[in-house]
Amino acid sequence: MPISIYNTLTRKLEEFKSIRPGEVRMYVCGVTVYDECHLGHARSAFIFDLIRNYFKYRGYEATFIKNITDVDDKIINRAREEITDKNSLLFGKGLNSAVKEIAERYTKSFYEDMGLLGIAKADKEPKATEHIKDIIKMISTLIDNGHAYVSGGDVYFDVRKFVGYGRLSNQDKDQMLAGAHHDNLEKKRDSLDFALWKSAKENEPEWDSPWSKGRPGWHIECSAMSMRYLGDNFDIHGGGRDLIFPHHENEVAQSECATGKPFANYWIHNGLLTINGEKMSKSLGNYVSIKDVLARYPSDVLKIFFLGAHYSHPIDFTWEKMEAARNAYERILILFDRINREEGPLKAITSGGDTGNKDIFNLKQRFEEAMDDNFNTPVAIGALFDLVNLGNKILEKRPQLHQFMVKYAADILTELGGVLGLSFKTASNGLSDKEIQKLVGARIEAKKSGDFKEADRIREELKQKGIILEDDKDRTHWRRKV
Numbered sequence: 501m502p503i504s505i506y507n508t509l510t511r512k513l514e515e516f517k518s519i520r521p522g523e524v525r526m527y528v529c530g531v532t533v534y535d536e537c538h539l540g541h542a543r544s545a546f547i548f549d550l551i552r553n554y555f556k557y558r559g560y561e562a563t564f565i566k567n568i569t570d571v572d573d574k575i576i577n578r579a580r581e582e583i584t585d586k587n588s589l590l591f592g593k594g595l596n597s598a599v600k601e602i603a604e605r606y607t608k609s610f611y612e613d614m615g616l617l618g619i620a621k622a623d624k625e626p627k628a629t630e631h632i633k634d635i636i637k638m639i640s641t642l643i644d645n646g647h648a649y650v651s652g653g654d655v656y657f658d659v660r661k662f663v664g665y666g667r668l669s670n671q672d673k674d675q676m677l678a679g680a681h682h683d684n685l686e687k688k689r690d691s692l693d694f695a696l697w698k699s700a701k702e703n704e705p706e707w708d709s710p711w712s713k714g715r716p717g718w719h720i721e722c723s724a725m726s727m728r729y730l731g732d733n734f735d736i737h738g739g740g741r742d743l744i745f746p747h748h749e750n751e752v753a754q755s756e757c758a759t760g761k762p763f764a765n766y767w768i769h770n771g772l773l774t775i776n777g778e779k780m781s782k783s784l785g786n787y788v789s790i791k792d793v794l795a796r797y798p799s800d801v802l803k804i805f806f807l808g809a810h811y812s813h814p815i816d817f818t819w820e821k822m823e824a825a826r827n828a829y830e831r832i833l834i835l836f837d838r839i840n841r842e843e844g845p846l847k848a849i850t851s852g853g854d855t856g857n858k859d860i861f862n863l864k865q866r867f868e869e870a871m872d873d874n875f876n877t878p879v880a881i882g883a884l885f886d887l888v889n890l891g892n893k894i895l896e897k898r899p900q901l902h903q904f905m906v907k908y909a910a911d912i913l914t915e916l917g918g919v920l921g922l923s924f925k926t927a928s929n930g931l932s933d934k935e936i937q938k939l940v941g942a943r944i945e946a947k948k949s950g951d952f953k954e955a956d957r958i959r960e961e962l963k964q965k966g967i968i969l970e971d972d973k974d975r976t977h978w979r980r981k982v
């Protein structure tokens with residue numbers, strides 16, 4: 501079955517057809533590095549990594565580009581605040597070097613977060629400041645062909661010259677005017693025109709250009725970098741819903757006017773994240789960073805929470821929902837623990853006419869059908885949990901053949917879970933399996949010699965370190981608590 505994608509550009513569910521056979525080229529708007537990443541960033545990064553993984557699972561060669569915006573008004577504003585803040589390490593520094601340090605600090609933090617989340621890097625993660633030449637070249641093209649104009653050292657895109665303006669966000673001019681930034685109106689021909697190049701104010705970061713010493717506007721960065729690595733026309737452009745207008749609308753306009761070709765064929769937008777039904781913001785005091793959540797839960801639990809909502813829908817974060825995700829996740833780990841406890845050779849088999857096998861195969865198929873259908877993760881993760889139930893059921897029957905089957909179920913679970921970004925590893929509690937087994941052995945010895953006080957002490961020590969013991973007749977099983 502082919503993969504279907506809801507395309508924001510056409511507002512339709514469309515069968516995905518790649519430009520080059522067997523190859524998908526995708527660009528996603530990454531972070532602007534002026535603050536710690538919050539859960540909304542984690543969701544977006546997770547979703548596009550998952551889409552890339554699924555294309556690979558489906559046999560595509562995938563090229564994935566995700567940018568880092570490291571020069572922008574937000575970064576400059578943050579630097580202005582910190583150089584006048586006595587509590588900041590940047591107090592008293594020059595604006596230009598403070599901007600660099602802010603960008604470096606939060607780029608580093610972004611990579612730490614992605615590491616903690618277990619989200620793989622894109623094939624290239626270009627930075628705006630390293631592509632100024634590409635950006636200047638594209639702006640020059642737009643001036644030469646009459647789609648942009650110079651005004652007071654700035655360069656603006658002339659929206660009235662592009663009839664397709666408003667197509668992506670599906671808005672008329674009045675709606676767009678309501679959502680646009682009304683700045684520098686005295687320099688613009690039309691209030692919807694947007695800056696491609698901004699002349700620098702005193703001490704701001706600046707680069708030489710034919711028009712002024714200045715810096716690029718945000719929108720042009722993404723056009724220049726996506727086209728640099730993926731060509732003029734590529735398959736998929738993604739980002740958060742909040743970027744459709746004006747950012748993506750502007751990307752389409754300037755890219756298509758520069759090349760005369762269609763820009764991205766499919767536009768994928770992820771829904772936004774709220775907290776307890778409210779927009780997350782520092783001023784509301786409900787800001788939850790990625791590090792806050794991962795201090796309390798393994799990354800797999802956060803991913804299970806994300807997978808429960810369709811990527812295109814909004815998602816509302818609550819700590820109660822995280823607890824529910826933790827409980828669900830624990831069910832999977834308990835199954836893996838049960839399988840690991842089984843004695844005898846457990847080898848995977850991948851074919852066979854047995855009913856149990858057929859059920860496993862059907863669940864795999866259900867997973868694939870769900871993912872083919874616009875990456876429907878709530879249904880796909882449902883198939884995984886049904887697989888867990890099936891694994892438990894098979895395990896309870898216990899004859900030798902069923903051991904083979906349960907191993908097969910576990911292999912499929914590991915494979916499909918991997919496509920969804922799940923590693924099935926819990927956070928390290930500082931004890932290796934060997935050390936745990938040694939303590940469990942010492943406790944059994946203590947019990948045998950009648951030293952129940954020592955046995956209880958060891959049980960308590962393990963519990964403190966997140967290890968749960970279950971005594972089963974003459975054996976003791978252990979598992980890590982999620």
Ligand SMILES: [Zn+2]
Nearest residue numbers: 529530722747
């Ligand atoms: Zn962008």
